[in-house]
């Protein structure tokens with residue numbers, strides 16, 4: 080057991096737990112932020128994607144002890160009221176089917192657009208390929224990423 | 234107007250004596266799940282609700298809350314089912330909030346998500362629910378205004394009496410209307426008068442999904458809740474021998490390690506009680522990570538099972554199943570399938586004289602198709618919350634058919650079925666897998682044993698290696714052609730482990746004078762279950778690939794070849810038991826030919842076509858492949874569907890796009906093999922799923938416009954895509970593809 084002060088969605092959170100605990104479970108079990116999803120636990124599906132200092136990372140492979148004072152953003156903290164351009168584009172296109180993968184998709188897409196505001200189709204595919212959608216919403220996801228890119232650049 | 238008796242859905246019209254306050258809400262605030270509205274659009278919640286029937290209640294301020302009866306797994310019935318009610322109630326969609334109905338057999342009958350039956354079976358009851366509430370509001374207004382009910386009209390949630398110039402919002406009349414007897418019969422709208430049905434409406438849950446609100450089974454939280462995980466045998470054909478729980482129990486945060494047995498001795502299983510591993514070990518602790526660590530310390534001994542038979546009381550009556558002992562491998566499966574394929578099977582249908590036709594044939598084409606076991610791999614692994622206290626149980630679980638698992642839970646716990654309250658949170662995918670809810674039974678048994686609220690969570694590995702797979706199948710097709718290359722007979726022999734995929738009465742049966750259908754099966758201890766369009770998901774690919782090859786041998790255009798057969802089936806069908814409607818079938822092909830510009834193949838792409846009928850609907854695709862460094866890239870898929878009236882077109886389109894993408898993924902990569910009973914893939918580093926780079930660059934979906942009551946939608950577009958992929962790959966590579974998966978090379982991801 081060890082205690083950590085984490086900076087999650089702009090709020091300081093104290094946790095006292097096994098330092099090897101991946102952030103995924105810290106968020107879900109301890110902070111009760113369950114928007115970040117478990118899909119594989121081995122960095123293969125992207126369902127658990129969060130931002131660490133603005134970069135998309137797989138939280139299932141991220142021990143709490145490695146965080147330090149880096150800023151964590153989860154889907155719950157991506158925007159005030161679901162109005163991040165990526166979230167808005169997702170609503171406009173009505174992307175989700177079951178919806179389970181979508182928090183991870185949105186976190187990956189929003190990190191991509193921050194680094195590369197005008198991604199090509201291939202760049203979108205490369206960035207998004209780590210996120211599995213079992214329901215097969217990829218064509219809509221790609222459309223939504225492009226809309227978000229355009230709206231953010233407008 | 235259509236006058237319709239409400240008694241068909243009589244039991245669906247039970248009103249509870251107290252005003253509903255949001256169902257049996259345990260942990261989620263479903264009512265907060267307002268639709269995807271802007272802040273200003275969200276109406277204040279009413280002070281009082283008036284329950285009109287079990288599907289809807291009206292607030293004093295005019296907000297209408299509609300219960301969606303079936304569980305949601307991404308097919309978007311939480312939007313489309315309330316749309317049907319709202320249509321007949323005649324209200325403004327923006328005043329609707331949607332609530333998930335809990336499990337309630339008396340109010341909602343079979344709450345079944347599967348078989349593409351949702352909209353089809355609820356179509357009439359949901360319309361009646363809306364129409365009868367509207368009728369009651371009209372009656373209340375007639376009473377209040379002392380005018381004949383026939384003179385009252387409604388529009389967008391307002392009642393009008395023209396001559397007296399009176400009007401009232403539904404909210405004002407709701408209290409009086411709720412006291413009126415539910416009518417014996419009601420009038421339904423004409424299809425042409427629909428204002429909500431047939432127009433695209435946004436997913437009511439989209440906002441909650443994109444903001445990460447708790448809504449899935451796995452998100453369930455309750456004060457004092459413990460986390461449970463299971464350890465099941467490492468191989469099919471094995472069961473629990475003994476467990477040494479000392480090391481695991483000594484791990485931090487661990488409360489208990491218990492062995493559980495899912496079925497009481499002598500319990501007669503139902504069709505959805507499939508469970509390869511009824512005796513397992515559960516680890517219970519404070520948090521997921523702690524339980525995961527303890528799971529690694531568990532020392533369990535397993536032993537081989539003995540062969541047994543069991544009687545299953547399924548939909549088709551009682552069936553005896555033989556479960557062999559032993560540790561099975563894909564290599565021996567393959568050898569057995571080859572053997573069974575080469576022997577005569579059980580004849581299921583024979584028209585004309587196929588033996589003679591084959592004897593007299595100028596040319597015989599024979600091809601064998603096969604496909605492996607598939608894992609469902611829902612993104613949300615199996616999980617369930619259960620809290621058993623004494624003889625009562627509260628359950629919240631992502632589950633496709635709550636109605637069919639309640640008796641199993643009741644028997645396992647030894648409590649009356651009516652003491653089980655169940656909520657159905659949103660499922661993170663189902664695809665058939667969550668119809669087999671052994672994990673819910675397990676959660677309940679664990680909760681009872683440890684005497685605490687428990688959320689059972691499967692790891693991805695537990696999920697992928699637990700069974701309930703799409704079976705492995707094989708089919709041999711033979712075609713007899715005469716001198717002029719006309720098809721004179723068709724012979725299909727199909728089988729699988731452990732079930733045959735054959736639908737003997739589907740196309741092209743009925744279009745051929747000489748037709749023979751045979752089947753076989755091989756017993757196995759590997760469990761199987763429904764997987765998006767069961768059996769069709771293999772047969773369509775095999776049949777449509779074969780027809781493509783026969784069309785080519787006949788020198789005919791593949792679409793025209795199918796249309797010619799369908800013409801025959803329509804005008805002069807062979808046999809009386811043909812499952813499909815040849816005209817609707819031809820209709821989707823014709824629409825597809827037009828929309829895909831079939832005769833104008835774009836440059837650099839190779840086209841494949843395929844069509845299929847299942848779940849009462851018709852779907853056909855044209856798929857364009859481009860080869861890039863020896864790898865197929867799907868440029869575009871054009872799809873035509875006839876599923877009757879389309880309630881929510883954009884949502885149906887989304888589902889079709891998903892079925893197409895899912896099908897391409899499974900055709901390209903889907904495969905699970907076994908060695909000595911052990912599944913050879915445990916997680917996504919080994920099990921290749923389709924990812925964005927392999928998904929079609931573009932998908933176009935077209936619906937046949939008609940006024941036929943809705944038929945299946947979630948499954949029908951899935952099976953034919955396998956044939957379209959195979960036929961396009963042939964055009965692209967010059968090689969026919971007979972064995973799935975078609976593309977085996979592993980891509981590097983992650």
Ligand code: FES
Pocket residue numbers: 116117118119120121122123124125126127128137138139140
């Ligand atoms: S759960 Fe982390 S990538 Fe799958």
Ligand code: FES
Pocket residue numbers: 175176177178179180181211212213214215216307612661662
């Ligand atoms: S929407 Fe279901 S997994 Fe992506």
